[in-house]
Amino acid sequence: MSVKPIFFALDGKELNEFKKPLEKLKGVIYGVKVGLEMFTAEGPSSVEKLKNDGWKVFLDLKLHDIPHTVQAATVSAGNIGADYLTIHIASEKEALSAATQSKPKNLQLLGVSSALTSKAFSDTTSKKVENDFMIAKQIGIDGVICPASEIVKTKKLYDLIITPGIRLKTDSNDDQKNITTPAKAIDMGAKYIVMGRSIRKNMNYIINHLDIWKN
Numbered sequence: 001m002s003v004k005p006i007f008f009a010l011d012g013k014e015l016n017e018f019k020k021p022l023e024k025l026k027g028v029i030y031g032v033k034v035g036l037e038m039f040t041a042e043g044p045s046s047v048e049k050l051k052n053d054g055w056k057v058f059l060d061l062k063l064h065d066i067p068h069t070v071q072a073a074t075v076s077a078g079n080i081g082a083d084y085l086t087i088h089i090a091s092e093k094e095a096l097s098a099a100t101q102s103k104p105k106n107l108q109l110l111g112v113s114s115a116l117t118s119k120a121f122s123d124t125t126s127k128k129v130e131n132d133f134m135i136a137k138q139i140g141i142d143g144v145i146c147p148a149s150e151i152v153k154t155k156k157l158y159d160l161i162i163t164p165g166i167r168l169k170t171d172s173n174d175d176q177k178n179i180t181t182p183a184k185a186i187d188m189g190a191k192y193i194v195m196g197r198s199i200r201k202n203m204n205y206i207i208n209h210l211d212i213w214k215n
Contacts, residue, residue, distance in 0.1 A: 004122050004182075005029065005169070005190075005191060005193065005195045006029040006031075006033075006192065006199070007029070007033045007056075007058050007192055007193070007195070008022075008025055008029055008033065008193050008195060008199055009032075009033045010032055010033060011037070011196045012037070013038060013041040013042075015046050015050070020055070024143075025066065025206075025207070029206075030056055031056030031083070032055050033057075033058040033059075033153065033194055033196075034047055034050070034057060034059050035060045036044055036060065036062070037136035039059065041083065041100070043081040044194060045077075047079070047091055048081060051081035052141045054077065056084075057082050057084070058084040058086075059086070060086050061077070062087065062128075063085070063086070063087040063088060063089060063142045064088035064091050066095065067094045067095040070087065070090060070098055071095075071098035074087075074102055074103050074107070075101040075153065076101055077191060078089075078106055078107035079104065082107060083108065084108065084111055084143075085107055086110045086111075087099055087110070087112065087142075088112050088114070089112060089136050090113075090114050090132075093135070096135075097139055097140075101141060109142050109143075109183075110144060110145050110160070110162060111130075111132065111141040111143070113145075114128070114132075115129065115177070126149065129147070130152075130153060131194050137157045142160055142163065143160025144158055144160070145162050145164065146162065146163050146190065147162075147163045147164070147178040148163055148165055148184070148185060151190055155189035161190045162190065162192045162193070162194060163180070163185045163194065164193075164194040165178050165181055166179065166181070166194060166195045166196055167177040168182070168205070170202075182195070
């Protein structure tokens with residue numbers, strides 16, 4: 001079975017509540033995403049435990065602070081084993097540069113625009129995303145968190161594109177407006193996608209269907 005380019009979003013406070021899903025998904029998907037809620041509740045041990053179990057870990061903290069603090073947090077994230085770390089492009093050039101210059105070799109930084117996937121997109125927000133990503137590229141950020149509507153433009157700048165807001169055709173949209181299917185995201189140019197509720201609701205389908213990219 002080939003590994004699917006999916007990060008499973010561990011949207012919860014306790015790592016233990018994902019024990020069974022993680023056991024089923026081992027060897028099926030690429031990695032997991034640890035967000036602010038879980039990291040605040042469990043601390044660095046959440047990342048360390050996942051790394052010890054062999055997972056690629058995407059630490060989604062969206063760093064946004066003064067340069068010294070961003071720099072220190074970036075080093076710490078690498079030291080606990082995170083493979084990917086998000087940083088707000090709105091932190092501005094000095095903080096972004098501090099992060100890129102001090103990050104450990106094992107860590108890749110992902111730029112985040114303030115125009116998130118839960119917002120409906122307009123020409124104005126689309127332009128903001130494009131401008132933010134150009135700034136991130138100039139400074140040396142490794143990749144970006146890219147909403148579905150912006151993948152085609154963004155792949156001209158980045159190879160490392162991670163796209164949230166992914167739903168199977170049978171799923172509800174929930175609070176996401178800027179969404180697409182797994183197949184369309186990968187076809188447009190996303191390297192990885194983030195799925196949370198869709199995986200938990202469709203676990204057997206995700207595991208057993210190698211043709212997920214055709215749906």
